[in-house]
């Protein structure tokens with residue numbers, strides 16, 4: 001495999017994709033290794049001076065024999081993260097469209113472990129997102145004991161506010177708040193405060209969920225390292241897990257996000273979460289370094 005001698009100058013061929021408006025710059029790194037600095041990723045992510053995206057996805061060759069590819073994920077702030085649900089569906093569409101794989105069932109290694117993706121004849125992608133982790137240390141979240149809801153004190157404008165939230169790790173860390181209405185939920189105010197709250201040592205993605213019925217919820221997510229997005233796949237999985245554990249939801253749930261709907265299935269404790277939704281290619285581009 002050749003090493004790209006100078007990624008700073010070599011134009012970067014990329015594909016712009018989205019999953020329900022959660023948008024990605026996708027790079028085919030299967031033939032040449034590419035290393036980007038945090039600052040370079042932040043420039044590419046910039047919606048005025050760069051390509052603009054929520055996450056950068058790098059598709060790489062597998063490093064072990066039992067998987068088809070390795071897939072790496074970087075937030076818009078340059079941080080590398082463990083998992084991305086909407087990105088996983090776009091990854092599957094990308095490798096199929098570019099002829100990198102003709103398999104309907106693809107196994108891929110991520111920083112959070114191996115996940116399986118299935119392309120359906122209708123053009124959707126079903127992802128086995130693995131078994132959620134629920135213990136505080138696994139999130140990671142600082143707490144004395146596991147609980148369905150934890151109380152967290154947030155400092156706001158010189159005062160403090162108590163917030164109740166559930167914690168779930170879907171490969172990446174999530175906090176889920178149950179709200180009366182997602183339209184009036186304090187996503188912009190509490191999202192950033194909770195994202196970097198000291199009780200979440202690795203920071204956290206923050207979901208605000210409104211339960212409409214046992215099989216239907218609305219969700220907005222303030223994502224770690226990116227801000228509020230139009231959809232968050234792992235956030236949808238985490239929200240359904242949190243709602244199921246509190247006895248509020250059935251096994252199959254439609255999750256309505258600002259960018260569209262995901263179908264999430266979770267039988268319960270020790271079972272993997274299944275996520276189904278679309279993956280859309282928008283355009284091909286060539287980035288020229290300034």
Ligand SMILES: N[C@@H](CCC[C@H](N)C(=O)O)C(=O)O
Pocket residue numbers: 022054055075081082083084085086087172173205223224225226229231232233234235
């Ligand atoms: N948009 C994603 C999640 C991307 C990573 C996240 N911001 C994190 O820092 O963990 C999804 O669809 O799951």
